[in-house]
Amino acid sequence: MSIRAPRLLALAIALVAALYSVVISSVGTASADSVVVQVFSPAMNKNIPVKVLKAAGGGPAPTLYLLDGLRAPDDNNGWLINTQVESFFADKHVNVAIPFGGGGTFYTDWERADPKLGLPKWGTFLSKELPAYMAANFGANGQNAVAGLSMSGTSALNLATQNPGLYRSVASFSGYPSVSTPGYAQGIAVSVGEMGGNAVNMWGPWPSAQWVKNDPLVNVAALRGMRVYVSAGMGAPGKLDAAVTPGSPSFDPVKFVQLVPLETASGMSSELFAGALKAAGVQAQVNISTSGIHWWSYWEDRLHEAWYGTIAPSFGQ
Helix, strand or coil: CCCCCCHHHHHHHHHHHHHHCCCCCCCCCCCCCCCEEEEEECCEEEEEEEEEEEECCCCEEEEECCCCCCCCCCCCHHHHHHCCHHHHHHHCEEEEEECCCCCCCCCCCCCCCCCCCCCCEEEHHHHHHHHHHHHHHEEEEEEEEEEEEEEHHHHHHHHHHHHCCCCEEEEECCCCCCCCCCHHHHHHHHHHHHHCCCHHHCCCCCCHHHHHHHHCCHHHHHHHHHHHHHEEEEEEEECCCCCCCCCCCCCCCHHHHHHHHHHHHHHHHHHHHHHHHHCCCCCCEEEEEEECCCCHHCCCCCHHHHHHHHHHHHCCC
């Protein structure tokens, strides 16, 4: 698909930052066999809280690492706040590791310390330190998957491309897998800035080698042998999205700006990536639809779809 850079630049810079102002609303979650643990990260020299949903049935089990979005809080995770993730996995033989924190970091190893965000080394934590902890404390059997939404949809794909053999499957919900493309790169820098960080401290000045290294589109061939799930919408409101449907009595222009253009940008990036997956011969389950906005109800549905179609089969379940 051909995308004109000026149009993409305006869309990404002006609207990716809107994610920062999206209000997270809490819903109740059913209780599952779970525990919040403090996992020390030598790379970051601090404890990282992680909620672990324990595998049903006990014994050795695979692990799904479930990552948060741009505004990830330090004391919770959006999946726990906004979805019924605990009840969904309560009867499944998989450990689900849900880390807290990482807002604005893209869950990557930063090149240098940042005045606001410190020196994030999330790539090391998620690919080495946390898997070792899960093996030592929760019977993780070495079979892994990673999934994320929006910011962390990109992060999940990068973790998979950069750690061959670690993951059997990876899922991106409304991610931006064309990281180094003009427009998207600037949008990522703006979103990091909304959280107080400087993307130059993350991957250096664009378009440095680190931007290319962290671009799933450029490195798509590294996903061969894995099962991949990619989903996004093109921003058209669905039948339950009256608040972002122009002409609706309950139309909310603020929510429209927050939730629609972001998904349109994700849809364009994800569609481009889906084509690259096919060309590279990567086994992929793709759900890119005209409808769908940048919100948790869609991501929750897509997580269920990814579990049954991509993640569970990669574990032989």
